[in-house]
Amino acid sequence: MTHWQSGTRPLNYYVNPSDPRNLKQKEEDLKELPQEYQDFYREVSQFVPYQRIFIDPLYTLGYGIDASFYRLIPKIVIRVLNDAEMGEILRLSQRTKIPVTFRTAGTSLSGQALTDSVLLVLQGSWRHYKIHDHGKKISLEPGILGVEANRYLRSYKRKIGPDPASIDHCMIGGIAANNASGMCCGTSDNSYKTVDEMRIIFDDGTVLDTGDSSSRQYFRERKGELIRQIEEIRDELNADPDLVAMIKKKYKIKNTTGYSINAFVDFQDPIEIIKHILIGSEGTLGFISEITYKTVVDYDHKASALIMYPDMDHACRAVMKLDRDLVAAAEMMDRPSLRSVEDAPGMPDYLKSLSDTATALLVEVRGANPEELEQRIKNATAVLEDIPTIFPISFTSVKSEYETYWKIRKDIFPAVGGVRAQGTAVLIEDVAFPLERLAEATADLRDSLNKFGYTDAIIYGHALDGNWHFIFTPKFDSDEEIARYEGLMNEVNEFVVKKYNGSLKAEHGTGRNMAPFVELEWGSKTYELMKRIKSAFDPHNLLNPGVIINDNKNVYLENLKAMPASHDTIDRCTNCGFCQDICPSKHLTTTPRMRIILQREISDLKRTGRDPKRLMRLLRDYDYAGNATCATDGLCATSCPLNINTGDNTKYLRSRAITPATRKVARALAKNMNGVTGIMRFGLGAVDGVHGFLGTRILGGMARTARDVSQSKIPLWNEWMPSKGKGKVRPRPPFASAQGGEVLKVVYFPSCISRSMGPARKDKDQRPLNEVMCSLLAKAGYEVIIPPGLDKLCCGMPWESKGFFDIADEKSAELEKVLLQASENGKYPIVCDTSPCLYRMKRAFTSGIELHESVEFTHDFLLHRLKIKKARETIAVHVTCSSVKMRLSEKFKALAEACAEKVIIPDDVHCCGFAGDKGFTYPELNDAALAGLNGALPDNCAGGYSNSRTCEIGLSAHSGISYQSLIYLVDRCSSPLR
Known part of the structure; x- marks a missing residue:
């Protein structure tokens, strides 16, 4: 099976006249660069479109920051699409001696994806994959998320081996380049152990496909x-039995410090050595443009237990009784870890009542069938039963319950950022100890943290592998604070290596953070071999220089990232990047992480008064890149462990920009809603009439011309624009037989959008939505009550999205009263x-009255009162952002599946990007958000369904099929019970 995702359209394709990507502004920005970078830019722009090359202060800063606690700002950022471009860029790097660094999702924690030179960004492209041998192998390009790779394998009941906690947000390129492991894979299923083949682009542009014999021969x-140099290092290393023995011993536990030098012990063939030394090389030896993994079984049957022990010592003793033949994972969390998440929604109440020394052990067992799972539960419980616990050991195989346990574990690192003091960084270190000495080593680690004043630090991690993460929040604002951090790092590194023979980096990669300590862990002889490896692959030190191999012993103390305050809606952000993939503007302008980075910079420049020229430039460019193209959909909060809604910050910024004149206009419109909706219906009717007279082609051409001439000030028309709605709503009498003697009543509030916008000319069902809704309610035996004065009523959402919060609340209060x-x-x-x-009403109303969205109400109250004849067709469904936030996705799916075969x-389509009126005023946002829609829909798709009229316009325009409310489908498939 072969497939590839969206990405053919050039990313960042649209250029707003005020956007820094226009050519005139680029020429001005170019003059600010050193001459060698000007030359590099001019050469690279010969084969990469200028829309994908960034040299302005906004995008270089926004792209430049990653999840680590360092800050380096690239001079040039390039969004690279394919092997050909990457090869040309690397050849150019060699000619000009300009260093380059590769970046996928930027969720790395040790500073390995940062540069002050040229940053090559893959996110949004490199999306090909191919499944082999009935799912036993999968070839993946580096821009695919880990969770997506597992989704592709789901039907085969397989998955990739690596399972980092950030698998929903990190990409294959980073997983392979860092040799990321995780909670279940240990040392047996990581990238090093499960890599099958690899396609590599080297420093001079040479390509090696290790799975192709002709490519190997050419190479x-x-x-x-x-x-020759690889063979020389191999032979020299293997001639030293003590060195071989040390390497074998050190890789019995997790280790990502330095290069994967075990490749020279495990393999003789230079190609195999190259393939495996690239794993964990962090982009310093070459670029992995494709990796083929041997997959592992993904068991259907799982159970987890969150076991509470009175202290860390008891928990460590329990871990020492476990192994991977018995359990799939054993994650330990100390009391501060649990405290960091205990107030999050859905967390068990008992977390708050635990003692200060309580320690949790999260254990997962798996089985091929229910019987095997049950036996494993019994075996694990029996092994642990003699160690005292706070509560009895209890495994659950209920998915929602064990997913809550794992959410506790996965959310710890970002959650610490939410409770840290303002201005502090979030720093996570990653060490491993031999399992038999885990309890002793953990005590030493806690003592060191306390000694240097980090008493609030948390310790947690993959206990089954002896792999601890410890998180603390230093404030790098003084020499004393930096010296305190330096003292801790030196002491911890000393006892990890010399007392316990552990790993300084177990799975997070060396980066800049641990580069000065590689020699401490490995010794001078092995470190010299690693330096020779780097020199052999990259003799001019142009591939991610400063990472893994770095002669600057203070690099881990330099370029530390400040976290200045900006606004309380975003100040808790740790830059983890978990919000990025779900954002509709991610391929167009900025992501939530980038917006927060930029707002922090703007706030800091305002507060300090430094560099006013830079401040004015950022403010100007942010207006389009950060404000205008923010859909404010709030989905970023659903993937953020801290529930940060960057859209709320955008609305706040919009509110600060409101002038008395615009407020006066907004208030006048709010007071005359009946006039506003009337004008809207008249305008839509007039345009629809012109459409019917001129036809789609002519009107479309005229609309595009008008928008171009007006410099995008005139909204863009498309063929799926709605006709005028019917302002009057006429309920039907309920079917008496459906009532069954009950008197059922419901208040139906048709939104101003559904009252104003009717079907498009090409829509299947030409009835207005309110007529369909009344038809369905009548079939189910409901008497419909229409609120009086409907034309004047609005929930306030249009004003809220523009920052007119007071007017929005006034409209909501008026509606609530009615x-x-x-x-x-x-x-x-x-x-x-x-x-x-409806989502706005639920948030704004204060009375607590019962409110239902139409799909939710149909699922919960109507479906069992209707006779459904399932349509023999394939349909597409789009669950809107507001429905996702109201947790209606499963009901949406269930209702659709009740009515269609x-x-x-689509997994990769989140917010549609229409965002109220932005689909008309900034259609590029809608286009970017739905770039993957067409490829996700089968040719036999009969129609699409959603539950927001404006979203349906954009979905129809980009799919070419009619999208209408799901209520249309239910009404078509239903009849009253007789």
Whole structure:
């Protein structure tokens, strides 16, 4: 099976006239660069479009920061799409002697994806994959998320071996380049152990496909000197039995410090050595453009237990009784770890009642069938039963329950960022000890943290591997603070290596953070071999210089990242990057992480008064890149462990930009809603009439011309623009037979959008939504109550999104008062047909009246009162952002599956990017957000369904099929019970 994701359209394709990517501004920015970088830019722009090359202060800063606690700002950022471009760039790097660094998701923690030179960004492209041998192998390009790779393998009941806690957000390129492991893979299923083949681009652009015999032969001929040096290092190393023995011993536990020098012990063939030395090389030896993994079994049957021990010593004793033949994972969390997440939604209440020494051990067992799972549960419980616990050991195989346990574990690192003092960084270190000495080593680690004043530090990690992460929050704002951090690092590194023969970096990679200590761990002889490896692959030190091999012994204390305050909506952010993939503007302008980075910089420049020219430039460029193209959908909060909604910050910034004149206009519109909706219906009707007269081609051309001439000030028309809606709503009498003697009433509030916008000319069902909603309610036996004065009512959402918070709240309060009266103070449920409006109502209303979104109400109250005849067709479903935030995705899916034989919900399509009116005013946002929609829909897709009229316009325009409310489908497939 072969497949590839969206990415053919050039990323960052659209260029706003005020955007720094226009050519005139680029020429000005170019003059600010050193001459050698000007030359590099001009050469690279001969084969990479200028829209994907960034040299301005906004994008170089936004792209430059990663999840580590360092700050280096690249001079040039390039979004690279394919092997050909990467090869040309590397050849150019050799000619000009300009260093380059590779970056995928930027979730790395040790400073290995930073540079002050040229940053090559892969995110958004490099999306090909191929499945081999019924899922036993999978070839992946580096821009694919780890979670996506496992999704591709799901039907084969397989997965990739590495399972880092950030697998939902990190990419294959980083997983392989860092030899990331995780909670279950240990040392047996990491990238080093499960790599099968690899495609590599070397410093001079030479490509080696290790799975292709002709490529291997060509490589041997072209790179003979590299082969010779590898063989020389191999033979020299293996001639030293003490060195071989040390290497074998050190890799019995997790180790990512330095290069994977065990490749020279494990393999004789230079190609095999190259393949394995590239794993964990952090982009310093070459670029992995594709990796083929041998996959592992993904068991259907799992169970987990969150076991509470009275202290760390008891927990360590329990771990020493376990092994991977018995359990799949054993994760330990000390009391401060648990405290960091105990207030998060969905966490067990008992976490708050634990003693100060309590320690949790999260154990997972797996089985091929229920019987095997049950036996493993019994075996694990029996092994641990003689060690005292706070609560009895109890395993659960209920998915929602064990996923809550694992959420505790996965959210610890980012959650610490949420409770840290303002201005402090979040620093995570990553060591491993021999398992038999874990309890002793843990005590030493805690003593050191306390000694240097980091008493709030937390210790947790992969106990089964003796792999601890410890997190503390230093404030790098003085020499004393930096010296305190330096003292801790020196002491910990000393006892990890000399007392316990452990690993200074178990799985997070060496980076800049541990580069000065590679020699401490490995000794001078092995370190010299590592330096020779670097020199053999990269003789001019142009591939990610300063990472792994670095002669600057203070590099881990330099270029430390400040975390200045900006606004309380975003100040807790740790730059982890977990928000990026779900953002609709990620391929167009900025991501939530980038917006926060930029806002912190702007706030700091305002506060300090330094570099006013840079401040003015950032403010100007941010208006489009950070503000105008932010959909404010809030989905970033759903993937953020700290629930940070960057959209709220955007709305706040919009509110600060409001002038008295714009406020006056907004208030006038709010007071005349009936006029606003009337004008909207008239305008839509007029345009629809012109559409019918001129046709799609002519009107489309005129609309594009008008938008170009107006410099994008005139909204863009498309063929799926709605006709005018019917302002009047006429309920139907309920079917008496459906009532069954009950008197059922519901208050139906049709949103101003659904009242104003009717179907498009090409939509399947030409009825307005309110008519369909009333039809469905009547079939189910409901008497519909329409609130009085409907034309004047609005939930306030349009004003909230523009930053007019007071006006939005006034409109919400006005609507709530009317709905309270119509529902007889909540006696009857209230349903709204547009999910964003209902979400706004739920947040703004204070009375506690019962509110339902239309799909939710249909699923919960109507479905069992209807006779459904399932349509024999394949349909697509788009769950809107507001529905996701209201946790309605499963109900959406269940309702669709009740009405259609096959339901497609594209995994890679999140927010549609229409964002109210932005689909008209900034159509590039909608286009970027839905770039992958067409490829996700089968040719036989009969139609699409959602629950927001504006979203449906964008979905239709980009798929070419009619999207309407899911209520249309239910009404079409249903009849009253007889």
